[in-house]
Amino acid sequence: MTSQGLRASPEGIRAAKIALTDKTLSQHKLAVSLGITRQPVSKFFAGEPVSRSCFVQICQKLGLSWQKIASLSEDVAFQVGTKVNAESIDLDKLVCEIRQKRQDKVQDQCSTLQMLDIAQPIPLVEIYTSLNVLEEITSQKWLEISELLKDFSPEINFNRIGGDKQPRKLPALEAALRYSKLMILGKPGSGKTTFLQYLATECNNRQFQPHRIAVFIRLKEFAEDAKSESEFNLLKFISQEFLSCGIDEKSTTTILAQGKALILLDGLDEVASSHADKVTRELRRFTQYFYKNQFVISCRIAAQQYRFMGFTEVEVADFSYEQVEIFVKNWFFAVAHKSREDGEATGNFFLHQLNLPENQPIREFAVTPLLLHLICLVFQGKAEFPSNQTNFYEQILxxxxIRWDEVRGIKRVQSYHDLTSTAKKQLLSQIAAITFERRNYFFEQENIQQFITEYLGNFGSIDIDKSKVMLKEIEAQNGFFVERARGIYSFSHLTLHEYLTAKNIVHNYQLQAGKNLVNKITEKSWHNVFLLTVSMLTKTDEILWLMKHKIDSLVSAEVKIQDFLIWLCQKSSSVSTHYKAVAVRAFYLVCVGRTPQDNQFAQRFVQPCEHSLVDPTDAMTKKDKIRSCCKTRSFVHTPSYDLECALLGNIAFNPNLALDDFLISTLTCAGELNFAVKHSLNDTIAISFDHAHALNIAFNEALELVSESEFKQVLQKLKKQLPQIDSNSKKFQEWWQVNGKIWGRKLRSALIQYRNIGHDWQFNQQQMELLQQYYYANKLLVDCLNCAVNITPMLRQEIEEALLLANPTVKH
Structure with a gap:
C-alpha cells in the first residue's frame, strides 16, 4: 500500500464525508484550502489510492486520524459489531449478565443526589418527584407580545401565562417510553440530571426498559477525559466503562450493535466551548451508527444549538402545586432527616405558610426544584420564611x-464572563429597572440587546454582535431571561424582575430617584419594589417622608374628603381605647367603607375575609356566628393587605369598637337586603334570609353592648319592628320590600345621633377612587415602616401619628 499510496476504507470514507459536512466544506473547498488539485481529493473520497502526503493532509484538515481512515480501526468497529452472528448469542442472557456486573456501578453513579449546601448525598428514591414535560417548546412559539399580555398580570405572574390555555403536559417518564431518541430541554435547576439518574436506576432495577442496559454519561466528564482527538469516541469511552466492570469489548460492541442499551447523556450545555464541536460531532455519529439503542440527552434549553436527527425535543415543565407538595414532604423526610410522619407534618406546615398572601413572592420561585430546595433549606432553621426577603433573593441571584456552576465544577469561559459578578448584577439590574419602569414585562430580543450594548459602552465596548452572544449566555448559563416566544423574552420570575429593579434604585439612589419612585405610590404593580427598596436602603427617613407627603397630596384638594378625615380624627379621639390613635382611625376608615351608601367604595378597598373584635374567651361564639351567617359583609384583616390590622395587630375586645363594629354590620346588612330585594337576584328569598339572619345576629350583639339607656331604647324599638325571621322568610322579605328603606334610615339616624357613625358622605366616583388610592397608599407606607431595617422608633412614631389626618392647609 505504501508504494501505491494510501486508500481510504469504506468506513473511513463514510467518516470523512461526515467530517466534511460538519466543517461545511465541499471537495473543491477542501482542495483549495490544502493548496492541491481537485483530483487527489476526488480519488480520496472514491476510495482510490492517494499519495501518502496528500492522504495525511486531507485527514488532518478533516480532524481525522489518517491511520484509522486507511485501515480498520476504532471507527470501523462501529460496523464490526453488526457482523456478529446474533443467532449464536443469547442476547437476553448477555443483557442479564452485563446488568448484574454493572448493578453496583450504576447504583453508585445514579442512586444519590448531591444537593446544594447539603453535606451528605441524598438517596434519589427518597427525594425524587416525577416531572412533566411540554411537547411544544415555549421558545419556538410564534406569538406577539400582545398575545402574551392577554393572560398576564403582575398579580398572576409568569407562572400562569396562558391562563386556561396552558400547553399540554406529558409525564416525563411517558415521553421516555414513547420516544427512542429524546432530547430533554430545561431551565437551570429544573431537574434534568435528576430525571436521567432516575431513568438509569429504574432501568438498573428492571422497572424501566428491563431488556436494556443503563449507561449514564456526564458529557462534561467525557470531554474532559479526552486527552486527544481520537479519544472523543463514545464507543471507546463506554467500552472502558464496561471493562472496569469485567465486561469485554466484544460483549460491549454486541450490546450496542443489537440496540440493548439505554444511553443517558447528561449536560450537553456543560461541555466547555473548546470541546463542544467535537462532542456534538461524536454524538451525531454515535447515535446514527448505533441507532437501535434508546438515547436521552439533557441540555439547558437556551444552550441547545445543534438539532440531532431523529430526536424528539421536549421541555421540562414548571412544578405544579401537586409536585411542590410531594417534593416538600419528601424533602423534610429525606434531607431534614425527620420521620415520615414528622416530615409530612412539617411539609404541611411549610405549604400552609407558603400559601399565605405575604409569601406570594417566595411562592413564585417554588416551581423550580433547585429554588424550592433552597426555600426548604431556609425554612428548616426557624420554621418560617425570612422576614427580610431581600437577603433570600440575593442568595437566589x-x-x-455563580454557585450552581461552581459546585458542579463548570467553568464557562465566554464573553459574559469578562464581567465581574458585580458588573453582571448591575447589568441585570439596569435592564430590570428600564423595562419595569416602562411596564415591559416582555421585551423583544433587539431591545434587550440594545440595553446590553448601552451597558457595555460603560466599558468602552459597543459591539452589537457581542450583545447578542451575551444575551444567549445569560439565558443559557444563569436562567435570568426566558424566551417566552420566538424573539420575545422576560425575566424568569416576576419577583426577580422586581428585586433587580429595587436593587438598581438603591444603587443609584438620590433625592430625585426617591421622588421618581414615590410617584408610583398608587400603582399596585410597584408594591413589592417599594418594600424591597426600603428594606435595602441604609437610610430610610427621606423616602418614608416623601411617601407620607405624596399620600397627603393625593386628597389635599378634595374638600369633601378632607371633611371626612376631620370627622375620622374627631370620632377616633372620642373613643376610649388603649390602641394607638392612628390604629383607631384606620378602624373607622374601614367602617366607612362598609356602610351601604358607600357599597361601591367598600368593594374597592376592602376585601372579603373574617374580622373579629371579640374576647378570646368568647372566640367560638360571637365570632363564629358572624363568620357563618354574615360572610357577605365580612372583610379582610391580614397583616399583609389590610391597613387596620397592620396597625392594630391582633385585635382584642374593646366595648366601644365592638359596639360600633356590630352597629355598622347591622347597617351594612340592611343595605345588602335593599340591594337583593330591589334587583330581584336569583334565589332572592334564600339570599335575603342570609342577610336578614346576619342582621339579626349583629343587632343582638350590639344591643348587649349598649350601655346608654336612651340609645338602647331606640334600638330595642327598631328591633321590635322587625318580623320574626325564622318563622316565615317570605313574609320577612315582603315586609322588607315595604318597610326596609324607612327602617334603615331610622337606624342610620340613630347611629349618627348617638354614636356619630353611619354618615352618608355621598362620595362621587372620582372621590371613591381617590379614597381607594389613599387607603392603598397608606397601607403601603405602613408596610414599608414595618420592613425598614434602620428606622428609629422616633421616626416611626412621628409618621404613624401623622397618618390619616386632614391636611391643615385646606380651607373649608
Missing part, C-alpha cells in the same frame, strides 16, 4: 449567577 448568587446561586443562579
Amino acid at each position: 448568587n446561586i443562579l449567577l
Whole structure:
C-alpha cells in the first residue's frame, strides 16, 4: 500500500464525508484550502489510492486520524459489531449478565443526589418527584407580545401565562417510553440530571426498559477525559466503562450493535466551548451508527444549538402545586432527616405558610426544584420564611449567577464572563429597572440587546454582535431571561424582575430617584419594589417622608374628603381605647367603607375575609356566628393587605369598637337586603334570609353592648319592628320590600345621633377612587415602616401619628 499510496476504507470514507459536512466544506473547498488539485481529493473520497502526503493532509484538515481512515480501526468497529452472528448469542442472557456486573456501578453513579449546601448525598428514591414535560417548546412559539399580555398580570405572574390555555403536559417518564431518541430541554435547576439518574436506576432495577442496559454519561466528564482527538469516541469511552466492570469489548460492541442499551447523556450545555464541536460531532455519529439503542440527552434549553436527527425535543415543565407538595414532604423526610410522619407534618406546615398572601413572592420561585430546595433549606432553621426577603433573593441571584456552576465544577469561559459578578448584577439590574419602569414585562430580543450594548459602552465596548452572544449566555448559563416566544423574552420570575429593579434604585439612589419612585405610590404593580427598596436602603427617613407627603397630596384638594378625615380624627379621639390613635382611625376608615351608601367604595378597598373584635374567651361564639351567617359583609384583616390590622395587630375586645363594629354590620346588612330585594337576584328569598339572619345576629350583639339607656331604647324599638325571621322568610322579605328603606334610615339616624357613625358622605366616583388610592397608599407606607431595617422608633412614631389626618392647609 505504501508504494501505491494510501486508500481510504469504506468506513473511513463514510467518516470523512461526515467530517466534511460538519466543517461545511465541499471537495473543491477542501482542495483549495490544502493548496492541491481537485483530483487527489476526488480519488480520496472514491476510495482510490492517494499519495501518502496528500492522504495525511486531507485527514488532518478533516480532524481525522489518517491511520484509522486507511485501515480498520476504532471507527470501523462501529460496523464490526453488526457482523456478529446474533443467532449464536443469547442476547437476553448477555443483557442479564452485563446488568448484574454493572448493578453496583450504576447504583453508585445514579442512586444519590448531591444537593446544594447539603453535606451528605441524598438517596434519589427518597427525594425524587416525577416531572412533566411540554411537547411544544415555549421558545419556538410564534406569538406577539400582545398575545402574551392577554393572560398576564403582575398579580398572576409568569407562572400562569396562558391562563386556561396552558400547553399540554406529558409525564416525563411517558415521553421516555414513547420516544427512542429524546432530547430533554430545561431551565437551570429544573431537574434534568435528576430525571436521567432516575431513568438509569429504574432501568438498573428492571422497572424501566428491563431488556436494556443503563449507561449514564456526564458529557462534561467525557470531554474532559479526552486527552486527544481520537479519544472523543463514545464507543471507546463506554467500552472502558464496561471493562472496569469485567465486561469485554466484544460483549460491549454486541450490546450496542443489537440496540440493548439505554444511553443517558447528561449536560450537553456543560461541555466547555473548546470541546463542544467535537462532542456534538461524536454524538451525531454515535447515535446514527448505533441507532437501535434508546438515547436521552439533557441540555439547558437556551444552550441547545445543534438539532440531532431523529430526536424528539421536549421541555421540562414548571412544578405544579401537586409536585411542590410531594417534593416538600419528601424533602423534610429525606434531607431534614425527620420521620415520615414528622416530615409530612412539617411539609404541611411549610405549604400552609407558603400559601399565605405575604409569601406570594417566595411562592413564585417554588416551581423550580433547585429554588424550592433552597426555600426548604431556609425554612428548616426557624420554621418560617425570612422576614427580610431581600437577603433570600440575593442568595437566589448568587446561586443562579455563580454557585450552581461552581459546585458542579463548570467553568464557562465566554464573553459574559469578562464581567465581574458585580458588573453582571448591575447589568441585570439596569435592564430590570428600564423595562419595569416602562411596564415591559416582555421585551423583544433587539431591545434587550440594545440595553446590553448601552451597558457595555460603560466599558468602552459597543459591539452589537457581542450583545447578542451575551444575551444567549445569560439565558443559557444563569436562567435570568426566558424566551417566552420566538424573539420575545422576560425575566424568569416576576419577583426577580422586581428585586433587580429595587436593587438598581438603591444603587443609584438620590433625592430625585426617591421622588421618581414615590410617584408610583398608587400603582399596585410597584408594591413589592417599594418594600424591597426600603428594606435595602441604609437610610430610610427621606423616602418614608416623601411617601407620607405624596399620600397627603393625593386628597389635599378634595374638600369633601378632607371633611371626612376631620370627622375620622374627631370620632377616633372620642373613643376610649388603649390602641394607638392612628390604629383607631384606620378602624373607622374601614367602617366607612362598609356602610351601604358607600357599597361601591367598600368593594374597592376592602376585601372579603373574617374580622373579629371579640374576647378570646368568647372566640367560638360571637365570632363564629358572624363568620357563618354574615360572610357577605365580612372583610379582610391580614397583616399583609389590610391597613387596620397592620396597625392594630391582633385585635382584642374593646366595648366601644365592638359596639360600633356590630352597629355598622347591622347597617351594612340592611343595605345588602335593599340591594337583593330591589334587583330581584336569583334565589332572592334564600339570599335575603342570609342577610336578614346576619342582621339579626349583629343587632343582638350590639344591643348587649349598649350601655346608654336612651340609645338602647331606640334600638330595642327598631328591633321590635322587625318580623320574626325564622318563622316565615317570605313574609320577612315582603315586609322588607315595604318597610326596609324607612327602617334603615331610622337606624342610620340613630347611629349618627348617638354614636356619630353611619354618615352618608355621598362620595362621587372620582372621590371613591381617590379614597381607594389613599387607603392603598397608606397601607403601603405602613408596610414599608414595618420592613425598614434602620428606622428609629422616633421616626416611626412621628409618621404613624401623622397618618390619616386632614391636611391643615385646606380651607373649608
